Amino acid sequence: MGKVALGPQTLVYPMPAMLVGADVDAKPNFMTVAWGGIACGDPPMISVAIRHVRHTLKGIRQNQTFSVNMPSVEQVKETDYCGIVSGSKADKVRACLFEVFYGKLGNAPLIEQCPANLECRVVQILDLGSHSLVIGQIEETYVSEDCLTEGKPDVDKIRPLTYVTSPAARYQGLGEVAGKAWSVGKRLA
């Protein structure tokens, strides 16, 4: 087996398919973001990379708040749509029939149909080049009641959506369990 150098590429597997929300000019809008992840544990923070011109980023700058909504495999059409169309040209909430709710921050719109939601306050926005990296502190987490088991988030009920980057350029669910964390590796210790 050998290695082939392909030049610098944004090649991470897997990526989440997140719907990032903000009120833009007091109207809720959502965009699809696959570039981001948890940035800190205590306090809990998340980062999302967004192109400077995006409509949602305007709202994040206005309010210094945003949401991260995690769709299930059932919301694949809505997730893809929110990545194709700009909120400056369409009412995505209406097109997707999203039921929007607000939490403790008051102006970060959340999607009822998405099984897991994070409500975030902006900590820092870094200009890294083509993208702004928005780092937010997670102020509250919401999970749909029917996706809990004994009061805890149950990934088998959440059925999260992953984005597989180009050239595949497709969404997939999670597959077979490969092993238990903090456990399967002990055999090598």
Add this chain to the structure above:
Amino acid sequence: MGKVALGPQTLVYPMPAMLVGADVDAKPNFMTVAWGGIACGDPPMISVAIRHVRHTLKGIRQNQTFSVNMPSVEQVKETDYCGIVSGSKADKVRACLFEVFYGKLGNAPLIEQCPANLECRVVQILDLGSHSLVIGQIEETYVSEDCLTEGKPDVDKIRPLTYVTSPAARYQGLGEVAGKAWSVGKRLA
């Protein structure tokens, strides 16, 4: 359906199971990182969140370079092991039988057995609380020859590993295709 507020949590689905590598005191070391993602498109950048005390972070600070290695489902034991054990106490390369190679940066160790590898130069390290957020520019991308189709990375050959956060705390492969990106959402437009 209702929502339950669970307090601030680092709840993102899915997370990648990445092996972050650095030479620490001139010796290659790798740690498992699920917290991170792409941070910018042009230039291509990635962020990884690492606890301040971690051995690998010491090496990243020493050299201002690091690697991100994406394991396949076949490397689940090695991936979990590198998250359990500290490089200050064990030779993880030997325990995992990793074949290490170096690329254009010269001091960012890469794992031959992982199907996809990123070679990164540090752009910025942010102290966000419990974790340092290391932002690196992706200088080169390597993919195993047998994971390419017509010269491009083939996710069905790469078979990437995802980390599903607690309480599931397990690794899973990718599952069923839910839809084609930039396509399945057009029906709503």
